[in-house]
Amino acid sequence: xxxxxxxxxxxRFVDGxxxxxxxxxxxxxxxxCGDCRAWADQLDALRQQLAELRDAGAAGDLWPGxxxxxxxxxxxxQLSRARHRSSANRRAIWSGIAALVVVVAGAALMLGxxxxxxxxxxxxxxxxxxxxxxxxxxxxxxxxxxxxQAVLVAPGxxxxxxxxxxxxxxxxxxxxxxxxxxxxxxxxxDELTRAFRREVAFLEWVVRVTPGDAR
Amino acid sequence: MHFVVxxxxxxxxxxxxxxxxxxxxxxxxxxxxFGLCLRMVGDRERAEELTQDTWVQVxxxxxxxxxxxxxxxxxxxxxxxxxxxxxxxxxxxRQRIPLDRSPPATSLPxxxxxxxxxxxxxxxxxxxxxxxxxxxxxxxxxxxxxxEIGRILGIAEGTSRAHLYQARERLRRELSx
Numbered sequence: 001x002x003x004x005x006x007x008x009x010x011x012r013f014v015d016g017x018x019x020x021x022x023x024x025x026x027x028x029x030x031x032x033c034g035d036c037r038a039w040a041d042q043l044d045a046l047r048q049q050l051a052e053l054r055d056a057g058a059a060g061d062l063w064p065g066x067x068x069x070x071x072x073x074x075x076x077x078q079l080s081r082a083r084h085r086s087s088a089n090r091r092a093i094w095s096g097i098a099a100l101v102v103v104v105a106g107a108a109l110m111l112g113x114x115x116x117x118x119x120x121x122x123x124x125x126x127x128x129x130x131x132x133x134x135x136x137x138x139x140x141x142x143x144x145x146x147x148x149q150a151v152l153v154a155p156g157x158x159x160x161x162x163x164x165x166x167x168x169x170x171x172x173x174x175x176x177x178x179x180x181x182x183x184x185x186x187x188x189x190d191e192l193t194r195a196f197r198r199e200v201a202f203l204e205w206v207v208r209v210t211p212g213d214a215r
Numbered sequence: 216m217h218f219v220v221x222x223x224x225x226x227x228x229x230x231x232x233x234x235x236x237x238x239x240x241x242x243x244x245x246x247x248x249f250g251l252c253l254r255m256v257g258d259r260e261r262a263e264e265l266t267q268d269t270w271v272q273v274x275x276x277x278x279x280x281x282x283x284x285x286x287x288x289x290x291x292x293x294x295x296x297x298x299x300x301x302x303x304x305x306x307x308x309r310q311r312i313p314l315d316r317s318p319p320a321t322s323l324p325x326x327x328x329x330x331x332x333x334x335x336x337x338x339x340x341x342x343x344x345x346x347x348x349x350x351x352x353x354x355x356x357x358x359x360x361x362x363e364i365g366r367i368l369g370i371a372e373g374t375s376r377a378h379l380y381q382a383r384e385r386l387r388r389e390l391s392x
Contacts, residue, residue: 056249063238
């Protein structure tokens with residue numbers, strides 16, 4: 001009997017990784033060495049037992065939880081970007097208003113009038129009406145598609161989507177009520193624009209991520 | 216009508232934010248990811264949590280997947296990192312709050328119809344060192360090559376072989392006692 005097989009030799013043999021020549025030499029050794037034969041047989045049986053473990057059974061239905069976490073993660077990123085944009089927009093708006101004040105005030109002084117100049121035009125209810133007329137048809141259309149598609153996702157996910165859609169719609173509604181009381185409030189008007197944009201963005205996202213029959 | 220979409224297209228669509236494409240990839244791979252997590256942590260409930268965590272990470276990290284490796288290989292790497300991170304967190308938690316009792320036994324042998332040999336094998340796998348167990352699961356159960364395991368675990372092929380041989384020898388000795 002020649003020397004016993006090396007560890008790597010016997011493992012590679014069991015895995016079928018040896019060349020034809022190497023494999024033949026190992027086979028010849030195994031014919032005459034009971035210890036190595038027993039070792040290789042045990043490893044081969046173990047290899048088969050391990051392969052049979054491949055079927056670990058199915059996982060439970062994990063998708064609703066994953067879909068919800070994915071949805072929340074995407075929405076949070078989107079809201080974060082929206083907040084960043086909104087803050088940049090607000091800075092730009094206030095810079096614009098400041099510049100306008102300087103120009104209008106300067107023009108009033110140049111005209112030499114003693115009357116108090118109207119520094120900026122207040123948006124009034126006409127501006128709010130324009131916003132509503134612009135955004136509401138888009139939102140209603142997206143809502144129809146989103147609600148239709150939301151029924152196609154898992155019930156838990158649909159429920160949370162519905163909650164978010166309702167919360168957005170509620171926020172818009174509250175601002176509109178406040179603006180109706182004080183139609184000239186610039187900040188409320190600006191807030192309404194942002195709320196409409198947030199709702200459109202969220203609805204567009206819902207339509208995009210839910211399995212739609214429209215696509 | 217049934218549309219046949221290949222995996223690369225699904226990956227591209229999921230990268231672009233299409234959750235339906237992510238769902239198709241999930242259905243294709245979920246049981247394999249679950250199997251890996253189950254063998255690594257030995258507890259079905261925990262394995263399901265880690266499987267969920269893996270898919271959320273896949274969604275977040277897909278933009279960094281450049282298609283240099285197969286999606287399956289990349290997915291296993293994400294899953295393995297999720298498991299490894301969870302194990303680190305668990306170890307830190309145990310260090311902060313020392314338990315006055317031994318950790319719960321593995322819940323792997325949940326099916327009573329399994330023969331004793333299979334139960335013994337699963338218990339022996341659960342006792343292997345982390346890296347050796349990972350290599351054994353990926354090679355001998357999931358069927359990956361050493362080159363793929365090297366990419367998944369970030370180790371050399373030779374190291375993967377060494378861990379495999381060490382793991383199998385240990386199992387062989389334990390099961391023959």
